[in-house]
Amino acid sequence: MRELIAALKAVADENRVRVLWALRRRELCVCQIVELLGLAQSTVSKHVSILHTARLVESRKEGRWIHYRAAEADAPAVARSVAKVVCKAYARSPEAAKDDKLLERILKIDRDELCRRQSRE
Numbered sequence: 762m763r764e765l766i767a768a769l770k771a772v773a774d775e776n777r778v779r780v781l782w783a784l785r786r787r788e789l790c791v792c793q794i795v796e797l798l799g800l801a802q803s804t805v806s807k808h809v810s811i812l813h814t815a816r817l818v819e820s821r822k823e824g825r826w827i828h829y830r831a832a833e834a835d836a837p838a839v840a841r842s843v844a845k846v847v848c849k850a851y852a853r854s855p856e857a858a859k860d861d862k863l864l865e866r867i868l869k870i871d872r873d874e875l876c877r878r879q880s881r882e
Contacts, residue, residue: 764816768843771815776800777808781831781844782851783864784818788830792876796867797860802879816840826872 772778776798783789783797795805809829812818816836818829832840851857867875 764837764839765843767815768817768840771811771817772843772847774808774811776805777812778847778851779856779860780805780808780812780829781817782848782857782860784829784831785844785848787868788828790826790828790872790876792826792872792879793864793867794829795879796870796875797864817844826876 772781779798780794783794789797791802791805791809794809795802798805798808800808809818809820813820813829817832817840819832819836820827820829822828831844834841
């Protein structure tokens with residue numbers, strides 16, 4: 762029951778739903794998620810931390826970057842189920858298509874340049 766409540770609380774925010782949507786097919790570094798959401802890095806880190814605690818996303822560190830991906834098969838079934846339902850519902854929204862187009866543009870930007878640009882802002 763705790764896992765279900767944690768997962769439901771984690772997806773009770775539009776920005777966290779958008780993160781789940783973006784991670785459904787690919788791994789992203791924090792700077793790419795920051796660019797997608799248009800929020801401060803500290804705010805994005807908080808959102809991703811909530812998703813990570815609920816076991817909806819997983820992370821790995823590569824040098825100075827932290828990469829996030831959707832939870833995989835070893836995640837609790839309830840977390841995977843919640844993520845699937847939320848992404849299915851979000852897919853029907855106009856915002857999902859906008860996020861997909863924006864993410865396409867973001868993925869074309871060199872990751873080093875993206876991080877440098879954000880650190881200057």
